[in-house]
Amino acid sequence: MPELRYQLTFEGKVAPDDDMGAQMTIEATAPIPAGVDDVLRQNGSSASLNASVETDEYGGFTETGEIRFGVGTLRYVSRGEGFIEETEEPDIQQGCVIRRIDGGSGIFEGATGYIASTFTVDENARYCDSQSAVIFTG
Known part of the structure; x- marks a missing residue:
């Protein structure tokens, strides 16, 4: 089972999906720099993230989403x-979350692994997410 790794910085926006801000959407992109596994740079030089977030009243949240590369899409929770x-x-607010890879499409069909995410969100809803991932593909 091939192992892929990356460290990427996604930048984008957070937008509320409801009046209370309990549900949010994140849309962000990241350039894929030299030094990242070559397979992740095939068919494109950037990755895009789209996620749905549900917050609680104590600063906690759960998240589901996907990250699209030129060679396929990773799904995570x-x-x-x-x-x-x-x-x-x-x-500025800061946070972190561990994301479990739950398959995907293209080369990520059946993929497993984890993504560690540390991020900031500013008063203008700008999102900056530093990610480090280890992905096992089938």
């Missing part, structure tokens, strides 16, 4: 609950 909290900067 949060493993446990992620969290988001205030920082010393009044206009």
Whole structure:
């Protein structure tokens, strides 16, 4: 089973899906730099992320989403609950979540693994997510 790894920085926006902000959508893109496994750079030089987030009143959240590469799409779900909290900067929040890879399409059909995500969201809903992943493909 081939093992793929990446470290990418996604940038994009967070948008509420309801009036209370309990459900949100994230849309972001990341350039795929040199040094990332070559197979992930085939058929494109960027990846895109689309996710649905459900928050709770205590700063926790769960997430489902997908990350599209030129060679296929990874599907994921949060493993446990992620969290988001205030920082010393009044206009920025920070958080983290572990995402479990749950298959996908293209070369990611049947894939497993994990994505560690640490991110910030600013007062303008700008999202910046540093990801590190280990992916096993079938």
